[in-house]
Amino acid sequence: MKFGGHFLNKKQDQEYYIEKLEKENLELKERIRYYESKFHKRSDCMKPNLIETGKRIKSIRSNLGMTMEQFAILTDSSNTSAVNNWERGYNLPNKTKLKKIAILGNTTTDWIKWGTLEEYITSYLIGIGYELYIKDFPEIPHKVFKDIQEKYSDTFSLDKDYELLDSIIKNIFTKYYSKEFEVNQIS
Incomplete structure:
Protein backbone atom coordinates (compact mmCIF):
# COMPACT_ATOMS: atom_id res chain seq x y z
CA MET A 1 0.00 0.00 0.00
CA LYS A 2 1.29 3.43 -0.93
CA PHE A 3 0.54 6.54 1.14
CA GLY A 4 1.90 10.00 0.38
CA GLY A 5 4.71 8.62 -1.74
CA HIS A 6 5.75 6.18 1.02
CA PHE A 7 5.17 2.48 1.19
CA LEU A 8 3.62 1.55 4.51
CA ASN A 9 4.98 -1.48 6.26
CA LYS A 10 3.08 -2.50 9.36
CA LYS A 11 6.19 -3.85 11.12
CA GLN A 12 8.22 -0.71 10.34
CA ASP A 13 5.35 1.51 11.46
CA GLN A 14 5.11 -0.34 14.76
CA GLU A 15 8.85 -0.10 15.31
CA TYR A 16 8.76 3.61 14.48
CA TYR A 17 5.98 4.34 16.98
CA ILE A 18 7.55 2.18 19.68
CA GLU A 19 10.84 4.03 19.22
CA LYS A 20 9.02 7.38 19.30
CA LEU A 21 7.18 6.46 22.53
CA GLU A 22 10.39 5.23 24.16
CA LYS A 23 12.09 8.53 23.27
CA GLU A 24 9.18 10.56 24.70
CA ASN A 25 9.20 8.43 27.85
CA LEU A 26 12.96 8.97 28.25
CA GLU A 27 12.54 12.74 27.82
CA LEU A 28 9.77 12.74 30.42
CA LYS A 29 11.91 10.76 32.88
CA GLU A 30 14.75 13.23 32.36
CA ARG A 31 12.37 16.12 33.03
CA ILE A 32 11.16 14.45 36.25
CA ARG A 33 14.77 13.84 37.39
CA TYR A 34 15.55 17.50 36.68
CA TYR A 35 12.68 18.70 38.87
CA GLU A 36 13.52 16.22 41.61
CA SER A 37 17.12 17.41 41.72
CA LYS A 38 16.01 21.04 41.55
CA PHE A 39 13.79 20.67 44.60
CA HIS A 40 16.17 18.27 46.41
CA LYS A 41 13.24 16.15 47.51
CA ARG A 42 13.12 12.40 47.47
CA SER A 43 10.47 10.02 48.63
CA ASP A 44 12.76 8.36 51.14
CA CYS A 45 12.99 11.72 52.93
CA MET A 46 9.24 12.05 53.07
CA LYS A 47 7.82 12.32 56.54
CA PRO A 48 4.23 11.89 57.70
CA ASN A 49 2.21 15.03 58.36
CA LYS A 113 1.01 7.73 59.34
CA TRP A 114 -0.26 8.38 55.81
CA GLY A 115 -4.04 8.08 55.81
CA THR A 116 -5.78 6.58 52.81
CA LEU A 117 -3.91 5.55 49.69
CA GLU A 118 -5.22 8.64 47.93
CA GLU A 119 -3.91 10.87 50.73
CA TYR A 120 -0.54 9.10 50.50
CA ILE A 121 -0.43 9.66 46.74
CA THR A 122 -1.04 13.39 47.24
CA SER A 123 1.61 13.60 49.98
CA TYR A 124 4.12 11.68 47.89
CA LEU A 125 3.63 13.87 44.81
CA ILE A 126 3.92 17.02 46.91
CA GLY A 127 6.98 15.53 48.61
CA ILE A 128 8.82 15.06 45.31
CA GLY A 129 8.20 18.63 44.24
CA TYR A 130 4.84 18.71 42.46
CA GLU A 131 2.92 20.84 44.98
CA LEU A 132 2.15 23.63 42.50
CA TYR A 133 1.14 21.11 39.86
CA ILE A 134 -1.23 19.39 42.31
CA LYS A 135 -2.74 22.77 43.17
CA ASP A 136 -3.35 23.45 39.47
CA PHE A 137 -4.65 19.94 38.76
CA PRO A 138 -6.14 18.65 42.05
CA GLU A 139 -7.88 15.78 40.27
CA ILE A 140 -4.58 14.10 39.31
CA PRO A 141 -3.98 12.26 42.65
CA HIS A 142 -7.51 10.84 42.39
CA LYS A 143 -6.84 9.69 38.80
CA VAL A 144 -3.60 8.02 39.93
CA PHE A 145 -5.50 6.37 42.79
CA LYS A 146 -8.20 5.08 40.40
CA ASP A 147 -5.54 3.69 38.04
CA ILE A 148 -3.82 1.87 40.89
CA GLN A 149 -7.17 0.43 41.98
CA GLU A 150 -8.00 -0.75 38.47
CA LYS A 151 -4.58 -2.10 37.52
CA TYR A 152 -3.28 -3.52 40.78
CA SER A 153 -6.22 -4.25 43.07
CA ASP A 154 -6.08 -8.02 42.46
CA THR A 155 -2.32 -8.41 42.79
CA PHE A 156 -1.11 -5.48 44.87
CA SER A 157 -0.75 -5.72 48.62
CA LEU A 158 0.25 -2.51 50.36
CA ASP A 159 1.87 -4.49 53.17
CA LYS A 160 3.99 -6.65 50.82
CA ASP A 161 4.56 -4.27 47.92
CA TYR A 162 5.02 -1.02 49.81
CA GLU A 163 8.47 -0.37 48.30
CA LEU A 164 6.97 -0.57 44.81
CA LEU A 165 4.23 1.94 45.54
CA ASP A 166 6.30 5.08 44.99
CA SER A 167 7.50 3.92 41.57
CA ILE A 168 3.97 2.85 40.60
CA ILE A 169 2.63 6.26 41.63
CA LYS A 170 5.40 8.02 39.74
CA ASN A 171 4.85 5.98 36.57
CA ILE A 172 1.10 6.55 36.54
CA PHE A 173 1.53 10.23 37.46
CA THR A 174 4.00 10.64 34.60
CA LYS A 175 1.28 9.58 32.18
CA TYR A 176 -1.08 12.31 33.41
CA TYR A 177 1.68 14.88 33.84
CA SER A 178 2.80 14.46 30.25
CA LYS A 179 -0.78 14.79 28.96
CA GLU A 180 -1.38 18.00 30.93
CA PHE A 181 2.07 19.31 29.99
CA GLU A 182 1.37 18.73 26.29
CA VAL A 183 -2.06 20.41 26.51
CA ASN A 184 -0.55 23.43 28.28
CA GLN A 185 2.29 23.66 25.74
CA ILE A 186 -0.20 23.69 22.86
CA SER A 187 -2.49 26.27 24.49
Whole structure:
Protein backbone atom coordinates (compact mmCIF):
# COMPACT_ATOMS: atom_id res chain seq x y z
CA MET A 1 0.00 0.00 0.00
CA LYS A 2 1.29 3.43 -0.93
CA PHE A 3 0.54 6.54 1.14
CA GLY A 4 1.90 10.00 0.38
CA GLY A 5 4.71 8.62 -1.74
CA HIS A 6 5.75 6.18 1.02
CA PHE A 7 5.17 2.48 1.19
CA LEU A 8 3.62 1.55 4.51
CA ASN A 9 4.98 -1.48 6.26
CA LYS A 10 3.08 -2.50 9.36
CA LYS A 11 6.19 -3.85 11.12
CA GLN A 12 8.22 -0.71 10.34
CA ASP A 13 5.35 1.51 11.46
CA GLN A 14 5.11 -0.34 14.76
CA GLU A 15 8.85 -0.10 15.31
CA TYR A 16 8.76 3.61 14.48
CA TYR A 17 5.98 4.34 16.98
CA ILE A 18 7.55 2.18 19.68
CA GLU A 19 10.84 4.03 19.22
CA LYS A 20 9.02 7.38 19.30
CA LEU A 21 7.18 6.46 22.53
CA GLU A 22 10.39 5.23 24.16
CA LYS A 23 12.09 8.53 23.27
CA GLU A 24 9.18 10.56 24.70
CA ASN A 25 9.20 8.43 27.85
CA LEU A 26 12.96 8.97 28.25
CA GLU A 27 12.54 12.74 27.82
CA LEU A 28 9.77 12.74 30.42
CA LYS A 29 11.91 10.76 32.88
CA GLU A 30 14.75 13.23 32.36
CA ARG A 31 12.37 16.12 33.03
CA ILE A 32 11.16 14.45 36.25
CA ARG A 33 14.77 13.84 37.39
CA TYR A 34 15.55 17.50 36.68
CA TYR A 35 12.68 18.70 38.87
CA GLU A 36 13.52 16.22 41.61
CA SER A 37 17.12 17.41 41.72
CA LYS A 38 16.01 21.04 41.55
CA PHE A 39 13.79 20.67 44.60
CA HIS A 40 16.17 18.27 46.41
CA LYS A 41 13.24 16.15 47.51
CA ARG A 42 13.12 12.40 47.47
CA SER A 43 10.47 10.02 48.63
CA ASP A 44 12.76 8.36 51.14
CA CYS A 45 12.99 11.72 52.93
CA MET A 46 9.24 12.05 53.07
CA LYS A 47 7.82 12.32 56.54
CA PRO A 48 4.23 11.89 57.70
CA ASN A 49 2.21 15.03 58.36
CA LEU A 50 2.25 15.08 62.17
CA ILE A 51 -1.00 17.04 62.48
CA GLU A 52 -2.91 14.59 60.25
CA THR A 53 -1.29 11.62 61.98
CA GLY A 54 -2.35 13.08 65.33
CA LYS A 55 -5.93 13.44 64.11
CA ARG A 56 -5.99 9.78 63.10
CA ILE A 57 -4.59 8.71 66.50
CA LYS A 58 -7.20 10.84 68.26
CA SER A 59 -9.97 9.33 66.13
CA ILE A 60 -8.83 5.83 67.13
CA ARG A 61 -8.86 6.77 70.81
CA SER A 62 -12.22 8.54 70.52
CA ASN A 63 -13.82 5.65 68.62
CA LEU A 64 -12.72 3.34 71.42
CA GLY A 65 -14.32 5.71 73.93
CA MET A 66 -11.12 5.97 75.95
CA THR A 67 -9.66 8.78 77.97
CA MET A 68 -6.07 9.80 77.31
CA GLU A 69 -5.10 8.05 80.54
CA GLN A 70 -6.69 4.75 79.48
CA PHE A 71 -5.12 5.03 76.03
CA ALA A 72 -1.70 5.77 77.58
CA ILE A 73 -1.94 2.61 79.70
CA LEU A 74 -2.91 0.40 76.73
CA THR A 75 -0.09 1.79 74.58
CA ASP A 76 2.48 1.48 77.40
CA SER A 77 3.04 5.23 77.39
CA SER A 78 4.47 6.94 80.43
CA ASN A 79 1.57 9.37 80.85
CA THR A 80 -1.23 11.28 79.17
CA SER A 81 1.10 14.04 77.99
CA ALA A 82 2.65 11.61 75.47
CA VAL A 83 -0.80 10.85 74.04
CA ASN A 84 -1.61 14.56 74.03
CA ASN A 85 1.62 15.29 72.11
CA TRP A 86 0.77 12.66 69.48
CA GLU A 87 -2.77 13.93 69.05
CA ARG A 88 -1.63 17.54 68.69
CA GLY A 89 0.97 16.57 66.11
CA TYR A 90 4.04 17.45 68.18
CA ASN A 91 5.66 14.06 67.61
CA LEU A 92 5.01 10.48 66.56
CA PRO A 93 4.80 7.45 68.81
CA ASN A 94 7.74 5.08 68.45
CA LYS A 95 7.30 2.00 66.22
CA THR A 96 6.22 -0.28 69.06
CA LYS A 97 3.58 2.13 70.32
CA LEU A 98 2.44 2.86 66.77
CA LYS A 99 1.88 -0.88 66.22
CA LYS A 100 -0.13 -1.09 69.44
CA ILE A 101 -2.25 1.87 68.36
CA ALA A 102 -2.84 0.22 64.97
CA ILE A 103 -3.95 -2.99 66.67
CA LEU A 104 -6.27 -1.08 69.00
CA GLY A 105 -7.73 0.78 66.03
CA ASN A 106 -7.98 -2.35 63.89
CA THR A 107 -5.93 -0.65 61.19
CA THR A 108 -2.34 -0.42 59.93
CA THR A 109 0.58 1.74 60.94
CA ASP A 110 0.67 3.00 57.35
CA TRP A 111 -2.88 4.31 57.63
CA ILE A 112 -2.04 6.05 60.90
CA LYS A 113 1.01 7.73 59.34
CA TRP A 114 -0.26 8.38 55.81
CA GLY A 115 -4.04 8.08 55.81
CA THR A 116 -5.78 6.58 52.81
CA LEU A 117 -3.91 5.55 49.69
CA GLU A 118 -5.22 8.64 47.93
CA GLU A 119 -3.91 10.87 50.73
CA TYR A 120 -0.54 9.10 50.50
CA ILE A 121 -0.43 9.66 46.74
CA THR A 122 -1.04 13.39 47.24
CA SER A 123 1.61 13.60 49.98
CA TYR A 124 4.12 11.68 47.89
CA LEU A 125 3.63 13.87 44.81
CA ILE A 126 3.92 17.02 46.91
CA GLY A 127 6.98 15.53 48.61
CA ILE A 128 8.82 15.06 45.31
CA GLY A 129 8.20 18.63 44.24
CA TYR A 130 4.84 18.71 42.46
CA GLU A 131 2.92 20.84 44.98
CA LEU A 132 2.15 23.63 42.50
CA TYR A 133 1.14 21.11 39.86
CA ILE A 134 -1.23 19.39 42.31
CA LYS A 135 -2.74 22.77 43.17
CA ASP A 136 -3.35 23.45 39.47
CA PHE A 137 -4.65 19.94 38.76
CA PRO A 138 -6.14 18.65 42.05
CA GLU A 139 -7.88 15.78 40.27
CA ILE A 140 -4.58 14.10 39.31
CA PRO A 141 -3.98 12.26 42.65
CA HIS A 142 -7.51 10.84 42.39
CA LYS A 143 -6.84 9.69 38.80
CA VAL A 144 -3.60 8.02 39.93
CA PHE A 145 -5.50 6.37 42.79
CA LYS A 146 -8.20 5.08 40.40
CA ASP A 147 -5.54 3.69 38.04
CA ILE A 148 -3.82 1.87 40.89
CA GLN A 149 -7.17 0.43 41.98
CA GLU A 150 -8.00 -0.75 38.47
CA LYS A 151 -4.58 -2.10 37.52
CA TYR A 152 -3.28 -3.52 40.78
CA SER A 153 -6.22 -4.25 43.07
CA ASP A 154 -6.08 -8.02 42.46
CA THR A 155 -2.32 -8.41 42.79
CA PHE A 156 -1.11 -5.48 44.87
CA SER A 157 -0.75 -5.72 48.62
CA LEU A 158 0.25 -2.51 50.36
CA ASP A 159 1.87 -4.49 53.17
CA LYS A 160 3.99 -6.65 50.82
CA ASP A 161 4.56 -4.27 47.92
CA TYR A 162 5.02 -1.02 49.81
CA GLU A 163 8.47 -0.37 48.30
CA LEU A 164 6.97 -0.57 44.81
CA LEU A 165 4.23 1.94 45.54
CA ASP A 166 6.30 5.08 44.99
CA SER A 167 7.50 3.92 41.57
CA ILE A 168 3.97 2.85 40.60
CA ILE A 169 2.63 6.26 41.63
CA LYS A 170 5.40 8.02 39.74
CA ASN A 171 4.85 5.98 36.57
CA ILE A 172 1.10 6.55 36.54
CA PHE A 173 1.53 10.23 37.46
CA THR A 174 4.00 10.64 34.60
CA LYS A 175 1.28 9.58 32.18
CA TYR A 176 -1.08 12.31 33.41
CA TYR A 177 1.68 14.88 33.84
CA SER A 178 2.80 14.46 30.25
CA LYS A 179 -0.78 14.79 28.96
CA GLU A 180 -1.38 18.00 30.93
CA PHE A 181 2.07 19.31 29.99
CA GLU A 182 1.37 18.73 26.29
CA VAL A 183 -2.06 20.41 26.51
CA ASN A 184 -0.55 23.43 28.28
CA GLN A 185 2.29 23.66 25.74
CA ILE A 186 -0.20 23.69 22.86
CA SER A 187 -2.49 26.27 24.49
